[in-house]
Amino acid sequence: SQQGEEDPQALSIQEGENATMNCSYKTSINNLQWYRQNSGRGLVHLILIRSNEREKHSGRLRVTLDTSKKSSSLLITASRAADTASYFCATWQAGNMLTFGGGTRLMVKP
Amino acid sequence: NAGVMQNPRHLVRRRGQEARLRCSPMKGHSHVYWYRQLPEEGLKFMVYLQKENIIDESGMPKERFSAEFPKEGPSILRIQQVVRGDSAAYFCASSGERDYGYTFGSGTRLTVV
Numbered sequence: 001s002q003q004g005e006e007d008p009q010a011l012s013i014q015e016g017e018n019a020t021m022n023c024s025y026k027t028s029i030n031n032l033q034w035y036r037q038n039s040g041r042g043l044v045h046l047i048l049i050r051s052n053e054r055e056k057h058s059g060r061l062r063v064t065l066d067t068s069k070k071s072s073s074l075l076i077t078a079s080r081a082a083d084t085a086s087y088f089c090a091t092w093q094a095g096n097m098l099t100f101g102g103g104t105r106l107m108v109k110p
Numbered sequence: 111n112a113g114v115m116q117n118p119r120h121l122v123r124r125r126g127q128e129a130r131l132r133c134s135p136m137k138g139h140s141h142v143y144w145y146r147q148l149p150e151e152g153l154k155f156m157v158y159l160q161k162e163n164i165i166d167e168s169g170m171p172k173e174r175f176s177a178e179f180p181k182e183g184p185s186i187l188r189i190q191q192v193v194r195g196d197s198a199a200y201f202c203a204s205s206g207e208r209d210y211g212y213t214f215g216s217g218t219r220l221t222v223v
Contacts, residue, residue, distance in 0.1 A: 033211055042114075042201055042214035043153070088152055096166040097143055098212060100153040 006089055006104040014109050019076040021104040023089030024069075030092045032065055034074050037086045037103070046074075046087075081110045112137075115184075116202050116215035123222050129189040129196070131218045135204030142185045143212065144170075144177060147199045156200075159185060192222045 007022045023032070031050045035043040049056045049065045049072070056063045062075040076083055086105045090098040115134040123129050135142050140160055145153040155169040159179035170177065174192075179185040189196055199219050203212035 035212075035214075042216045043203075043212075045211040045213065048211050096158045097155045097169075099155065100145075102152040105150075 006087070006101045008104060009102065010105045010107075012107045012109065013079060015079060015081055017079055019079050019083070019106055019108070021074045021087050021089075021106070023072045023074070023101055025072075025089075025091050026070065027093055029067075032063075032072050033090045033092070033098065034061075034063060034072075035088045035090060035100075037088065039085075043088065076106075079106075079108045081108050084108045114202055114204050114213050114215035116218050118218060119216060121218055121220045123192045123220065125193055125222055126191050129192050129220055129222075131187040131189075131200050131202075131220070132184045133187070133202030133204075133215055134184040135202075136206075136213045139204035139206050139213070141205045141207075142179050143203045143205075144185075144187050145201045145203065147201060147217075153201060156187070189220075192220075194222050196220060197222045 005024050013019055029051055031048055033048045034046045036046055037043045047056055047058050047061055047063050049063050051067055060077045065072045084107050086103040088100050088103045090100045092098055114136050117132050121129055142159045144156040146156055147153050157170045157177045158166040161179055162181050174190045176188045197220055199217045201217045202215045205212050
């Protein structure tokens with residue numbers, strides 16, 4: 001199984017609502033990152049949070065990290081139709097690469 | 111800065127042919143990664159390269175797949191004697207620092223017929 005597992009797998013909300021996605025991982029990490037992928041496109045880096053950080057903000061995005069529970073959450077506030085995409089968490093362990101989860105497919109209805 | 115450039119965007123190959131996928135990393139980035147993505151799934155790591163060196167190929171099948179990042183030119187992922195199961199989107203990413211964020215290319219969608 002993958003290092004990062006997102007929950008839920010799919011999420012449908014109305015424009016203006018908040019969207020929360022969760023990510024759990026298994027082993028110790030150096031940092032955790034969130035990416036967005038629009039259909040048929042490459043991934044776009046959203047935010048990176050290091051293992052010694054607990055919360056980070058970037059515009060309408062808020063990421064939290066709980067290393068004791070090995071989990072992270074991504075909150076998108078005041079969602080827009082343009083936020084419709086798949087969101088992936090990825091963890092950097094002590095190895096050589098980022099390991100990605102299976103993603104959460106977010107649909108924001110106008 | 112053109113970002114990470116991958117070509118071709120779409121590639122159709124018949125079973126048994128060779129597929130060659132190219133990736134030019136972002137200017138100033140020396141770390142290149144290849145990932146494979148099946149529909150509705152996450153990305154699976156294949157190989158990590160720096161100039162003229164394969165650093166980690168633990169995610170790449172031992173047979174038919176090879177990768178290189180020569181001193182001059184793009185990184186190449188080569189798949190020999192393709193089979194239907196090789197059909198997927200192949201993404202290249204680059205980074206300036208080893209454990210920092212990646213910049214992804216738009217991917218190459220390989221279809222084996």
